[in-house]
Amino acid sequence: MAACSIEDVLAKAERDEAEKLKSISVHKELELEFDTGNLFAFDKNPPDTREFKKQNKDEFLRSLARDNTQLLINELWKLPTERVEEVIVAKLPEPTTRLPREKPVPKPRPSTKWEEFAKLKGIQKKKKTNLVWDDVHKEWKRRWGYKRANDDTKEWLIEVPETADPNEDQFSKRIKAKKERVAKNELNRLRNIARGQKIKVPGVGLAPTDQQSKTELGKAIHVAKHSTASVGKFQGNLPKEKAPKNMGKKRQFQPLIGDFSVEKQKQLDMLNIMDSKKPRIDITKAVNKQMREEDRQSGFQKRKSPGKKGRKGNFSGKGTAKGKGKKGGPGGGSGGGKNRKPRMKQGKR
Amino acid sequence: MHSYGGNVSGRMFDFHVLDMIELGIEKFVSLKDFKNSKFPEGTKPLLIFAGDAFETDNEHKKLKSLLIDFFRGPTVPCVRLAGLEHVLHITALEGKIYLRSYKALLKKSGCRTPRIELEDMGPSFDFTMRRTHLASDDLYKTAHRQPKALKPKKKKNVSHDVFGTKYGRLHMQKQDLAKLQTRKMKGLKKRKGEKAEGEGEEVEAEATTAKKAKTQ
Numbered sequence: 298m299a300a301c302s303i304e305d306v307l308a309k310a311e312r313d314e315a316e317k318l319k320s321i322s323v324h325k326e327l328e329l330e331f332d333t334g335n336l337f338a339f340d341k342n343p344p345d346t347r348e349f350k351k352q353n354k355d356e357f358l359r360s361l362a363r364d365n366t367q368l369l370i371n372e373l374w375k376l377p378t379e380r381v382e383e384v385i386v387a388k389l390p391e392p393t394t395r396l397p398r399e400k401p402v403p404k405p406r407p408s409t410k411w412e413e414f415a416k417l418k419g420i421q422k423k424k425k426t427n428l429v430w431d432d433v434h435k436e437w438k439r440r441w442g443y444k445r446a447n448d449d450t451k452e453w454l455i456e457v458p459e460t461a462d463p464n465e466d467q468f469s470k471r472i473k474a475k476k477e478r479v480a481k482n483e484l485n486r487l488r489n490i491a492r493g494q495k496i497k498v499p500g501v502g503l504a505p506t507d508q509q510s511k512t513e514l515g516k517a518i519h520v521a522k523h524s525t526a527s528v529g530k531f532q533g534n535l536p537k538e539k540a541p542k543n544m545g546k547k548r549q550f551q552p553l554i555g556d557f558s559v560e561k562q563k564q565l566d567m568l569n570i571m572d573s574k575k576p577r578i579d580i581t582k583a584v585n586k587q588m589r590e591e592d593r594q595s596g597f598q599k600r601k602s603p604g605k606k607g608r609k610g611n612f613s614g615k616g617t618a619k620g621k622g623k624k625g626g627p628g629g630g631s632g633g634g635k636n637r638k639p640r641m642k643q644g645k646r
Numbered sequence: 647m648h649s650y651g652g653n654v655s656g657r658m659f660d661f662h663v664l665d666m667i668e669l670g671i672e673k674f675v676s677l678k679d680f681k682n683s684k685f686p687e688g689t690k691p692l693l694i695f696a697g698d699a700f701e702t703d704n705e706h707k708k709l710k711s712l713l714i715d716f717f718r719g720p721t722v723p724c725v726r727l728a729g730l731e732h733v734l735h736i737t738a739l740e741g742k743i744y745l746r747s748y749k750a751l752l753k754k755s756g757c758r759t760p761r762i763e764l765e766d767m768g769p770s771f772d773f774t775m776r777r778t779h780l781a782s783d784d785l786y787k788t789a790h791r792q793p794k795a796l797k798p799k800k801k802k803n804v805s806h807d808v809f810g811t812k813y814g815r816l817h818m819q820k821q822d823l824a825k826l827q828t829r830k831m832k833g834l835k836k837r838k839g840e841k842a843e844g845e846g847e848e849v850e851a852e853a854t855t856a857k858k859a860k861t862q
Contacts, residue, residue: 402793
């Protein structure tokens with residue numbers, strides 16, 4: 298009796314399983330192709346045209362769609378899942394369908410001069426080990442880089458060779474040689490890049506830049522003028538050429554031991570300023586800061602609103618107006634403000 | 647009565663037109679005509695293509711690729727299982743292409759995977775393929791080329807069998823075999839004083855055990 302009931306229970310369990318699976322299983326002649334990474338399914342079975350004509354078209358399509366969707370969902374439920382913020386999420390694999398690109402594949406990097414030579418001669422790259430045994434320190438060290446093995450710039454004792462000048466510094470000689478090698482490497486790297494991008498590089502001197510500003514041109518003229526044997530003393534000026542201003546040092550420092558009374562006066566003034574209760578307001582700085590803020594705000598607004606043309610058009614208009622405004626502002630401000638002494642160029646306060 | 651000149655969809659490659667396909671609309675039912683609730687815009691659709699025409703006919707293959715590109719949506723690493731609502735079903739039947747959009751309802755089945763019921767949500771289209779302007783085969787090849795960087799990276803020291811078994815390689819330093827930790831056979835330990843005898847006895851014992859094994 299007990300045996301019968303066990304068998305019955307098992308049979309019933311099997312039937313229940315079958316029932317459950319029936320609701321989600323779909324029979325198809327040909328298996329569908331799935332691209333779960335993209336959530337696609339491709340059904341290659343030729344659709345039943347007889348059924349299609351008999352039934353209502355939409356009904357037929359809907360049942361076909363239901364079957365295909367069921368199969369796709371079955372596939373998706375097989376994927377590994379994880380819980381992200383109380384939501385069950387399935388991790389999708391890489392998409393398998395190949396779609397055409399919008400832009401062509403980027404071209405490979407142009408080869409360097411050494412790579413060309415190696416290709417020509419058939420020289421293969423030899424893979425070298427990362428670490429090299431350093432006998433001096435008795436440990437494995439990098440082949441090159443920070444704390445490398447056999448670093449000749451870090452030696453504490455160098456024998457002066459017999460042919461060398463006894464007053465020559467051998468240590469600095471080695472460091473200079475290293476710097477030269479580094480500079481040469483950098484130069485060659487840049488030349489390789491220039492050759493790859495088809496940029497013209499002059500043999501000697503600076504490469505010409507296009508669209509130089511007024512100051513840059515002025516500086517170039519000045520440099521050219523003073524590159525004579527007499528440092529430009531006997532170079533004539535062009536008909537309307539003016540001497541450049543602000544050519545000197547940007548910061549001027551007073552000599553260490555100068556006029557004592559003037560220095561004493563300066564120090565006392567400084568102490569007065571520090572003592573005074575009223576804060577010192579630099580009117581020009583305040584006005585300029587305010588204008589800069591306004592410019593930034595208006596620029597932000599312009600960027601938010603659409604229309605690049607509008608932005609470009611407004612730029613020139615705003616620029617000129619602001620320029621005029623700026624020149625007027627500090628001129629009026631400093632004249633009307635506190636009667637201050639001429640600016641003492643002692644650096645920043 | 648439909649206007650001549652249906653919808654033309656196309657793709658670009660390298661600032662030139664790659665392909666264009668004109669689809670004439672025979673029948674159109676809009677979203678408003680289906681009276682039911684919709685789902686939020688931007689849900690990634692489940693795209694299903696049915697019909698062997700999409701495999702056999704060249705023009706249908708290109709159309710399939712075009713429609714995939716159009717409806718795919720952004721590529722995501724994971725997807726919320728409960729949020730798979732939009733189903734786009736495209737069937738190629740008797741020269742016409744039927745596009746239907748459904749809302750999927752996940753019903754309870756006995757097991758973990760739900761049973762699907764579909765609700766026609768719209769819009770629905772009946773297309774006929776009219777003029778096509780496809781690119782040459784090698785232009786398609788160039789357009790499909792992927793740069794090496796996008797290929798999946800190969801992991802070093804990991805290999806896969808024909809049967810799918812994953813193998814790994816371990817690189818060890820040279821071991822001193824004399825100092826290996828093995829099982830201790832207490833019976834074979836040499837005791838003090840009985841060295842020579844012990845060896846003889848052991849040898850005999852081994853011989854007898856060997857004979858026993860053979861007879862068994």
